[in-house]
Amino acid sequence: MSVHAQPTHHSVVIVGGGQAGLSLSYYLQQRSIDHLVIEKHSPMHAWRSQRWDAFSLVTPNWQCALPGWPYAGSDPHGFMKKSEIIDYLDGFRQHVNAPLLQGAAVQRVTPRGSNGFNVITSAGEVTADQVVVASGGYHQPIIPRMAERLSKDILQLHSEQYRSPAAMPEGTVLVVGCGQSGAQIAEDLHLAGRKVVLATGNAPRCARFYRGKDVVDWLADMGYYDMPVHEHPLREGVRDNTNHYVTGRDGGRDIDLRKFAAEGMALYGLLTGLEGETLQFDANLQENLDHADGVYNRINESIDKYIAKAGIDAPPGERYEPVWQPQGERRTLNLREAGITSVIWCIGFQPDFGWLDLPVFNGRGQPGHVRGVTAQAGLYFLGLPWLHTWGSGRFSGIARDALYLAEQIEARTGASEATADMEQAEVLLS
Structure with a gap:
């Protein structure tokens, strides 16, 4: 996909094409909600570029339960190695087949009037009614x-x-x-x-x-x-x-x-x-x-x-x-x-949400939210550690969180459409 000079509009823009962003895409597709996943590199990039050769999961394979893509191998109580993890995730990516813009870095997200957002990327600009930040919390070494x-x-x-x-x-x-x-x-x-x-x-x-x-x-x-x-x-x-x-x-x-x-x-x-x-x-x-x-x-x-x-x-x-x-x-x-x-x-990472120009952060640069839903209407986070449970940042719990946000997005989409229909009816009757 490409972004044209004239901004294209989507009901939802998902920032990040890892397991979190694709999990949400899976549920939004089930609800026929128009959306675009924007990924700075390529989907699951971190799993290829940020893991050492002998890396393996520290949680058993049975906990790999991405939406519609549970672990189907012969060793549920084993621990997949790096190459096996990448194969599992590649299969999930193909399974979801998300509407994806890759190789585009999101540079700024700002409010668009009283409703919606402007999303400026290295490939151009899009607008969205709702935005989900699914880029994780491990940005700056x-x-x-x-x-x-x-x-x-x-x-x-x-x-x-x-x-x-x-x-x-x-x-x-x-x-x-x-x-x-x-x-x-x-x-x-x-x-x-x-x-x-x-x-x-x-x-x-x-x-x-x-x-x-x-x-x-x-x-x-x-x-x-x-x-x-x-x-x-x-x-x-x-x-x-x-x-x-x-x-x-x-x-x-x-x-x-x-x-x-x-x-x-x-x-x-x-x-x-x-x-x-x-x-x-x-x-x-x-x-x-x-x-x-x-x-x-x-x-x-x-x-x-x-x-x-x-x-x-x-x-x-x-x-x-x-x-x-x-x-x-x-x-x-x-x-x-x-x-x-x-x-x-080996002392970790810190988050970098400087591109998100919205008042939802605390003094340490961490987003305030309840189960991923922020005080900024239409803005959500997904895939962060303990977003809701221990598994929120892992393969085991991301499906539950993604489903919850899909339901919140659907409810807000429905409410917005109902408001638009009422406004149109008032125009016709005036």
Whole structure:
């Protein structure tokens, strides 16, 4: 499709052609609602460009439940690898066959009078009665300013740029951050025999399997994935939480940083600064490890209580006991002496909605909404973490959110058409 000099009009414009935008297109097509999906690159671009070679899902395949496209393979309790994920998503794209404008970056969205929006793109302008922002919340890689002071002969990557141990220069690799990406990338390097220094944070972790089942299966049985954000103990604060680190690699297993340390990985506390060639760390490695293990055990304890209350016959459980303890806190590390030749920053992303010229954001640049519906009539968000439930930003919950927004859009479309019909009738009768 192309955008002409004279703006074309659509009932709905969806910004973003990932799994969120295409999921909404699926439901809008069912309702015969005119719409256009605008994608800056190509559909599912991030899955091809921002995942390392050994990447696999951390949630079991049965949770891949995009609308009209459930997982249909032979291993529902396995974990798809990168190539399999891309195949699954390519199939979904073909299944939906959305009205798509790709290779066009949305540069500005502004109100259009008292009703509707102007959507300015690198390919021209369109107008819309309603706009859905489905571009996710992971836009700008976070790299601290101290990175500017590292020696130019040290390779620096963000986690989205990392591909494999073989692609890294010889020498020690410093991985900064131990959330899902940091822990898994550190493991990838460690398994390849690379010397790794890992700067930890307060990321939590969870077991892969417990008492005979995947922990995800237990939590699904317990109704955790159906809990809406307003019922979560942290309320909207849960959106700021770091994801638990675990892996689906090689059939799935725990990630235990203490085990890695016992095998030679060098663990430090939070990276806080750089003086010359010397890195500085908080003395909180013990605290970070204890926090992660505490969350791990508390999740298992909640499963124990559920099993006991429901009278389920399951294998006995056990409490995790540390397999390694740090012998004191190390506050500094000289880059040259440690042989560090590369750094991988695994400290996440921040949202960038600067192109959305509408008053719906808080002081941290995050959109205010209730289940994706904003205070700006006709403007919605989709695909954000904990938009409504844990699965909102994942393959498991996006269908529910997309269906809900399709219903809101349909209701507003119907109300607008009814108003237009009444205005036309008044004109004819005047």
